[in-house]
Amino acid sequence: MPRTRRSKKIKNTSSGNSFHDRDALLGLFKQMYLIRQFEITCGEQYSQGNIRGFLHLYIGQEATGVGVLSQLSKDDYVITHYRDHGHALARGLDVNRSMAELFGKSTGLSKGKGGSMHLFDVSKKFMGGHAIVAGQLPVAAGLSLAQKYKNEEGITVCFFGDGATNQGVYHETLNLAAVWQLPILFVLENNGYGMGSSIERVRAGGTDFYPGVSTYGIDTAEVDGMDVLAVREATRAAIDKIRSNSSPYFIECKTFRFVGHSYADGQKYRDNDEIKSWRNKDPVETFPKYLINQNMSTDQEISDIKSKIDKQIDQAVKFAENSPNPPMSELYKDIYRD
Amino acid sequence: MPDILFRDAIKLGLQEALDNDPSVFIMGEDIGAYGGAYAVTDGLLDQYGPERIKDTPISEATFIGAGIGAAIAGLRPVIELMSISFSLVGFDQIVNMAANIRYMSGGQVNVPMVLRAPTGAGVQLAATHSQSFETWLCEVPGLKCVCPSTPYDALGLIRSAIKDDNPVFVAEPAMLYSKKGEIPNEYYEVPIGKANVIKSGSDVSLFSYGHGIKIISETANYLEKNGINAELVDLRSLNPIDTITISNSVRKTNRVVLVDTARKTGGVMSEVASLITENSVDWLDGPIVTVGSDNVPWPYNHDLEKKAFVDVQSVVKAFEKGYGV
Ligand SMILES: Cc1ncc(C[n+]2csc(CCOP(=O)(O)OP(=O)(O)O)c2C)c(N)n1
Ligand SMILES: [Mg+2]
Numbered sequence: 001m002p003r004t005r006r007s008k009k010i011k012n013t014s015s016g017n018s019f020h021d022r023d024a025l026l027g028l029f030k031q032m033y034l035i036r037q038f039e040i041t042c043g044e045q046y047s048q049g050n051i052r053g054f055l056h057l058y059i060g061q062e063a064t065g066v067g068v069l070s071q072l073s074k075d076d077y078v079i080t081h082y083r084d085h086g087h088a089l090a091r092g093l094d095v096n097r098s099m100a101e102l103f104g105k106s107t108g109l110s111k112g113k114g115g116s117m118h119l120f121d122v123s124k125k126f127m128g129g130h131a132i133v134a135g136q137l138p139v140a141a142g143l144s145l146a147q148k149y150k151n152e153e154g155i156t157v158c159f160f161g162d163g164a165t166n167q168g169v170y171h172e173t174l175n176l177a178a179v180w181q182l183p184i185l186f187v188l189e190n191n192g193y194g195m196g197s198s199i200e201r202v203r204a205g206g207t208d209f210y211p212g213v214s215t216y217g218i219d220t221a222e223v224d225g226m227d228v229l230a231v232r233e234a235t236r237a238a239i240d241k242i243r244s245n246s247s248p249y250f251i252e253c254k255t256f257r258f259v260g261h262s263y264a265d266g267q268k269y270r271d272n273d274e275i276k277s278w279r280n281k282d283p284v285e286t287f288p289k290y291l292i293n294q295n296m297s298t299d300q301e302i303s304d305i306k307s308k309i310d311k312q313i314d315q316a317v318k319f320a321e322n323s324p325n326p327p328m329s330e331l332y333k334d335i336y337r338d
Numbered sequence: 339m340p341d342i343l344f345r346d347a348i349k350l351g352l353q354e355a356l357d358n359d360p361s362v363f364i365m366g367e368d369i370g371a372y373g374g375a376y377a378v379t380d381g382l383l384d385q386y387g388p389e390r391i392k393d394t395p396i397s398e399a400t401f402i403g404a405g406i407g408a409a410i411a412g413l414r415p416v417i418e419l420m421s422i423s424f425s426l427v428g429f430d431q432i433v434n435m436a437a438n439i440r441y442m443s444g445g446q447v448n449v450p451m452v453l454r455a456p457t458g459a460g461v462q463l464a465a466t467h468s469q470s471f472e473t474w475l476c477e478v479p480g481l482k483c484v485c486p487s488t489p490y491d492a493l494g495l496i497r498s499a500i501k502d503d504n505p506v507f508v509a510e511p512a513m514l515y516s517k518k519g520e521i522p523n524e525y526y527e528v529p530i531g532k533a534n535v536i537k538s539g540s541d542v543s544l545f546s547y548g549h550g551i552k553i554i555s556e557t558a559n560y561l562e563k564n565g566i567n568a569e570l571v572d573l574r575s576l577n578p579i580d581t582i583t584i585s586n587s588v589r590k591t592n593r594v595v596l597v598d599t600a601r602k603t604g605g606v607m608s609e610v611a612s613l614i615t616e617n618s619v620d621w622l623d624g625p626i627v628t629v630g631s632d633n634v635p636w637p638y639n640h641d642l643e644k645k646a647f648v649d650v651q652s653v654v655k656a657f658e659k660g661y662g663v
Contacts, residue, residue: 053464053638054463104638113638113642114465115639116638132426132466164396167398168397194395195372195375196368196372197393202394202396326639326641328642330642331634331645335635
């Protein structure tokens with residue numbers, strides 16, 4: 001029987017001073033801003049018809065993905081759901097090829113065959129966005145099972161939303177990971193809603209998920225998902241624990257998507273005040289201010305970074321626009337390995 | 339004869355059932371406050387309240403199973419799935435439980451439950467969100483399966499489905515929700531198990547269902563210009579299949595073209611082809627021509643998806659090849 005461990009509440013650690021070198025911190029900002037601009041641009045391209053199908057934006061949740069992924073090594077697997085652009089970019093997937101995938105072009109990460117919800121780059125151990133809610137959770141357990149089996153250094157990080165916790169496989173995966181003591185980090189991005197359903201309407205037991213997880217004997221932490229440094233610190237601690245114990249760990253990030261569930265969502269189910277109050281914590285706004293306050297950066301430096309990234313995104317759009325569609329023969333390729 | 343949207347025809351059928359039968363209730367993901375992923379249930383929460391319009395957690399296996407239990411205990415649940423692809427999460431409940439319970443109990447329990455789900459490709463949702471699993475569901479004895487192609491049939495079939503004492507799966511072609519059509523002012527039902535001869539003809543029978551009706555209709559228009567008079571048959575009901583209407587049509591025109599918008603391999607029309615071979619092979623003037631979408635996972639890219647999707651040209655070509663005209 002695995003021991004039940006206590007949940008640790010990680011405080012806002014913006015004023016802490018572990019691994020706070022300037023480049024690392026600026027790196028966090030760069031990534032968050034890159035994701036934000038990428039997503040805003042995706043929205044524009046969607047309304048122009050260059051991106052189609054379902055488009056789920058990560059706007060508002062940047063600190064979560066960036067904070068977690070900043071702590072991974074190249075040996076670690078990452079797997080996530082359909083709201084995957086932020087995770088992909090924070091994992092260092094090519095910006096041009098990511099955009100091209102959303103455009104459905106042959107230069108896209110999946111040659112235009114997967115689209116927004118299904119970004120993959122196996123060379124970065126980024127094992128996909130997955131569009132069936134909670135479908136990635138058991139697969140994540142399998143990735144970490146293989147790592148343990150092969151005595152590898154790496155661990156597996158699995159992202160999912162609050163809505164996914166209502167699927168049976170979520171509970172089954174937590175149990176399996178605990179029974180087999182798998183080196184896996186579960187990252188719940190609790191943004192308060194699964195599509196139009198607020199947590200209170202579809203979950204018994206309150207809006208905190210981590211207490212329930214400890215009943216599986218899994219270590220847990222709760223963290224302010226709008227605070228990139230807090231997320232980073234919680235992740236560091238979690239990964240150390242996973243590596244030393246070879247056991248699972250669960251982090252719940254309290255976060256918020258500032259925009260609709262998908263591009264088509266009119267957000268009838270929530271009011272503007274709620275969105276506004278979360279926007280006050282916007283990490284893409286607050287974090288650079290913090291850096292400037294701490295004399296770690298300047299207005300000028302921040303705006304230089306921004307314009308550089310803006311150009312990078314413009315480039316990515318051009319790259320995607322100018323890339324060819326996949327040839328018709330692609331339709332029949334990649335179904336089986338020859 | 340008022341014009342009505344396909345989605346509103348289904349909604350009308352749901353409203354009637356909610357009005358007339360207190361044992362009917364609806365459940366599914368985001369059908370209430372959000373108004374439904376395809377807006378079929380928009381406004382129903384305000385109209386009927388949360389006891390009868392139940393938003394569920396994202397737990398397909400469990401709320402389908404709960405529907406079975408409620409049905410056995412005397413209610414008439416109507417369950418909406420956001421996509422027929424998500425039925426897979428609840429497949430065990432649908433197939434092992436809903437479809438088999440009556441038989442296994444020796445006829446003691448009924449499962450008067452309706453499952454509704456959008457089906458089909460065509461809007462670039464990629465492999466996991468574009469499938470047409472009515473092709474799997476229609477094989478299961480104990481479960482009925484229908485697929486309307488017009489607002490008229492959608493309303494008529496939803497009426498019959500909710501009244502039926504068996505589990506009925508209503509596959510709703512996602513591409514049709516915004517299409518308009520006429521319905522009469524008088525009450526009517528479309529019986530489950532009856533195909534519809536949309537247009538009578540003498541030279542060839544074109545069979546399809548759901549979104550495929552658009553394709554065979556356009557094919558018929560094309561053939562008409564070339565002096566070929568096609569009969570159009572909409573299966574409407576995939577289980578049970580209307581073998582009599584199929585046989586009558588085949589024996590009249592002596593030529594058959596079968597069109598699936600789902601993947602051709604293992605599609606509904608494979609079964610129809612087999613039925614025609616069994617029942618009417620002596621009446622045929624040539625091969626049973628079967629056309630369907632490509633046997634590939636649905637791609638995201640627009641052009642690839644279009645290429646994979648069966649179209650009028652490929653139907654015409656297959657007909658000409660099959661019958662040498
Ligand atoms: C099995 C399944 N059911 C339903 C859906 C439709 N759907 C897509 S995302 C979503 C909400 C998921 O919410 P959450 O897990 O909280 O993630 P978030 O979108 O908030 O990031 C739903 C219901 C799906 N893709 N798969
Ligand atoms: Mg959520």
